[in-house]
Amino acid sequence: MRYYTVTEMKESLSQKSTWERQFPVTRFIYRPVSFYLASFMSRFTNSPETIVWLGLPVGIAAAWLLLNVGRFGPWPGIAGLALFALLDAVDGNMARATKQVTLYGRMIDGVMGKIAEGIYIPALACGLYLQAQRGGLRGLTGLMRGSPEQASWTVIAAGFTALCAMLYCGAIETAYDHLKLKKDGPSPLDVNAKFGVSRFSANPLYLVFVNINAFNVQIMLLAGAVLLGPGGPVWFIYLLCAYYLVRLVIYFSYYIHKASKELK
Secondary structure, three states, X not given: OOOOOHHHHHHHHHHXXXXXXXXXXXXXXXXXXXXXXHHHHOOOOOOHHHHHHHHHHHHHHHHXXXXXXXXXXXXXXXXXXXXXXXXXXXXXXXXXXXXXXXXXXXXXXXXXXHHHHHHHHHHHHHHHHHHHHOOOOXXXXXXXXXXXXXXXXXXXXXXXXXXXXXXXHHXXXXXXXXXXXXXXXXXXXXXXXXXXXXXXXXXXXXXXXXXXXXXXXXHHHHHHHHHOOOOHHHHHHHHHHHXXXXXXXXXXXXHXXXXXXXXX
16 A cells, blocks of 8 residues: 655645635645645555545534534534545545546545535534524524524524525536537546636636535534524524525526527
C-alpha cells in the first residue's frame, strides 16, 4: 500500500480547482483539511470506495443525533455532519491521487451524499418537534405566535417539504441530462476531465444560490442558527424549506425552457 503525501493530494486537485473557486467554504476550509486527512488515511487504505462506505454510517449517525437533539443537544449531530462532509472531500482526493476516478465511484459518492444530505433535514425537524413536546422549545411559542405543538408540526412539514423539493430538483436535472445524452448519441467520456464552471458564475446572486445548496455551507448555517438561541434551528428549517422551494421553481423553469430548445 502506497503512502501519499499532502503535496501529492494537493497536486491531484487540478481536475476540480477551477470549479471549486465558486465554493469558498470548500476551497478555504474543508479542502485544505481534507488533504491532510487523505494523506493520513492513505497509510491504511488506498481505496476511495472504502472511504465512501465509511462515511455512510457517519452521516446516518449524525442524523440520528439530530433526531435526538433534545437529549444530546445540536452540537454532536453538527460535528457528525461536518465529519461526513470532510470524508466526502477525502474520498475525492484519494480517487484523484491514486488515479481511481471511475463512473462507479462518482455514482456511489453521489448516492451516499444524497442520503446524508437528505435525511438530516427531516431528522432535525422531527428532533425539534420531539424537543418541543418535552417543553424544551418554550421560545418557539413567541416566535411562531402559537402553541409549541402547532409550531413544531409546521417544522416537521417544512423539513419533509425541503427534502422533497431537493429530490425533485435532482430528478429534473437528471431527466434532462439523460434525454440530452440520448439525443446527442454516445460519445467518448473522459472521467478525468476537468470540471468547468457555469456561465452564471460571475453573478453574485448565482454564487449565493449555489452555495446555499452546498452541504458544508448548510452545516455552517445550522451552527450559526444554534448560536442564535433555541429558535435558531427552527428558523433554519423554515428558511431552508423556502430556499429549496425557490430552487425547485427555478430548476423547473430553467430546464423546461432549455429542453424546449434543445430536445425538440
